[in-house]
Amino acid sequence: QQPVQSPQAVILREGEDAVINCSSSKALYSVHWYRQKHGEAPVFLMILLKGGEQKGHEKISASFNEKKQQSSLYLTASQLSYSGTYFCGTEGDTGNQFYFGTGTSLTVIP
Amino acid sequence: DGGITQSPKYLFRKEGQNVTLSCEQNLNHDAMYWYRQDPGQGLRLIYYSQIVNDFQKGDIAEGYSVSREKKESFPLTVTSAQKNPTAFYLCASSIKRSYGYTFGSGTRLTVV
Numbered sequence: 001q002q003p004v005q006s007p008q009a010v011i012l013r014e015g016e017d018a019v020i021n022c023s024s025s026k027a028l029y030s031v032h033w034y035r036q037k038h039g040e041a042p043v044f045l046m047i048l049l050k051g052g053e054q055k056g057h058e059k060i061s062a063s064f065n066e067k068k069q070q071s072s073l074y075l076t077a078s079q080l081s082y083s084g085t086y087f088c089g090t091e092g093d094t095g096n097q098f099y100f101g102t103g104t105s106l107t108v109i110p
Numbered sequence: 111d112g113g114i115t116q117s118p119k120y121l122f123r124k125e126g127q128n129v130t131l132s133c134e135q136n137l138n139h140d141a142m143y144w145y146r147q148d149p150g151q152g153l154r155l156i157y158y159s160q161i162v163n164d165f166q167k168g169d170i171a172e173g174y175s176v177s178r179e180k181k182e183s184f185p186l187t188v189t190s191a192q193k194n195p196t197a198f199y200l201c202a203s204s205i206k207r208s209y210g211y212t213f214g215s216g217t218r219l220t221v222v
Contacts, residue, residue, distance in 0.1 A: 002152070030208050041200055041213035042153070049208070087152060091208060100145075100153040 001026060003090045003101040011107045012078045020073040020104045022088030026097075031064050031071040032089035034100075035082075042087060045073075050093065078108045112137045116201050116214035122222050123188070123195065131186045131217045133201035140206050142184040146170060147198040147216075156199075159184055160206070188219065196221050 003024040012018055022031060030049050034042040048064035048071060059076045071090075075082055088101040114135045123129045135142065141160045145153040155168030159178040173192025178184055184203075188195045198218050202211040 032210060034211075041215050042211075044210040044212065047208075047210050089211075098155070103152050 001092075001097065002099045003088055005086075005088060005101040005104045007104060008102070009105040009107075011109060014080060014108055014110055015077050018075045018078060018106060020075075020086050020088075020106070022071045022073070022090070022101050024069045024090045026069065026090075027093035028064075028066060028069050028090050029093045030091040031062075032091075033062055033071075033073050034087045034089065035084045036087065037084040075106070078106075080108050080110065082106060083108045114201055114203055114212055114214035116199075116217050118217060119215065121217055121219045123219060125221055126190045128187055128189050129219065131188065131199055131201075131219070133184045133186065133214060134182055135184075135201075135203045135212075135214075136182060137203055137212060138181070139203035139212070140181070141204045142178070143202045143204075143211065144168075144174070144176065144184070144186045145200045145202065147200060153200065156186065195219055 003022050006021045010018055032047045033045040036042040050066050062073045064071045086104045091098045117132045143158040144156040146156055147153050154170050156170055156174050157165050157168055157176040159165035162178055162181050165176050165178050173189055175187045198216050200216045201214040204211045
């Protein structure tokens with residue numbers, strides 16, 4: 001029931017773009033995205049609700065395809081501060097089950 | 111400023127001892143959660159509470175206990191029954207289900 005993220009790890013140069021995917025085997029009501037820097041707590045980025053919406057701010061945005069039970073996080077013109085591990089979290093369409101994904105390690109280098 | 115305070119930041123426990131991790135929030139959030147994170151891994155749910163005096167087991171509740179006597183507080187006790195307690199423990203809260211989580215800074219527990 002844990003959503004699967006891909007890729008597991010990615011290394012980018014400053015200014016490059018990245019896409020992180022989150023896939024679930026269950027019908028979803030919502031998808032959350034978080035970023036965690038090493039040794040710190042995860043920080044909430046955004047939440048997408050059932051309805052196939054796309055959200056974002058500045059250079060980080062996300063989409064949610066409820067039919068495919070997938071979400072993607074888009075990071076454009078990456079900055080050094082974007083480095084960290086990105087987690088999606090999914091809430092099922094039935095019941096209250098919420099699971100964090102497997103995580104994607106993203107490293108931005110100069 | 112509102113937020114979640116976890117204490118202590120580092121905790122060392124001898125085998126066979128119970129220890130309690132503190133989690134306090136002043137965000138007026140109804141829901142609170144405890145997660146365990148092992149090195150290089152994701153977050154696994156231990157317990158959660160959606161209202162005072164009520165809580166539910168998560169996926170890995172064995173060896174842990176919680177209480178929710180006040181809206182602001184959700185302490186986690188790691189009992190001697192938890193065979194592998196060394197981990198990073200994160201407390202989180204949200205206004206309610208389907209809202210984003212705010213996390214505390216975590217407690218790193220080590221069994222010595």
